[in-house]
Amino acid sequence: MRVRILHNGKVYSFPIRVGYRNAIRRHPDETIDRKFRRKLKKLSDQGIVIINIGRGYFIPNPNDPLDRLQYRKYDQAEYSKELKIRKRRFVRRLAWFKECEKHGA
Numbered sequence: 001m002r003v004r005i006l007h008n009g010k011v012y013s014f015p016i017r018v019g020y021r022n023a024i025r026r027h028p029d030e031t032i033d034r035k036f037r038r039k040l041k042k043l044s045d046q047g048i049v050i051i052n053i054g055r056g057y058f059i060p061n062p063n064d065p066l067d068r069l070q071y072r073k074y075d076q077a078e079y080s081k082e083l084k085i086r087k088r089r090f091v092r093r094l095a096w097f098k099e100c101e102k103h104g105a
Contacts, residue, residue, distance in 0.1 A: 001059065003043070005035045012036075016050055016059055020070050023056030 005012045012032055014024060027033040040050050040057065050059055051074040060067040 001048075003036060003039050005032055005039060007032050007035060014057075016057055018059045019061050019064060020053075020055065020058055020067050023052075023058040025056045 001016045003014045003016055005014070007029075012027070014027075014036060016024065027036060043050060048059075049071070050057055051071060052058075053070045053074055058067075060071040062068065
């Protein structure tokens, strides 16, 4: 799979390969990297599994035990982030409703 990014009239092409050992690193240019990560998020939202566990971006191979382990680590990290967001939202909403009750709103 290739991800293409257009920046200042130039096309940057990134090959996303299968397997942890074939991971590609982030681009050194922050603007290009940001566009690349946005594109990866869109692909992820469409159900395409592309992960990054610190070594770079890759498509995990379900037949490779190392890739399965990396996927589980990635999935656990995402789940942990989700729980923290939910907890923060719950605490914030509770504080807001208590504040509203104080003011009779």
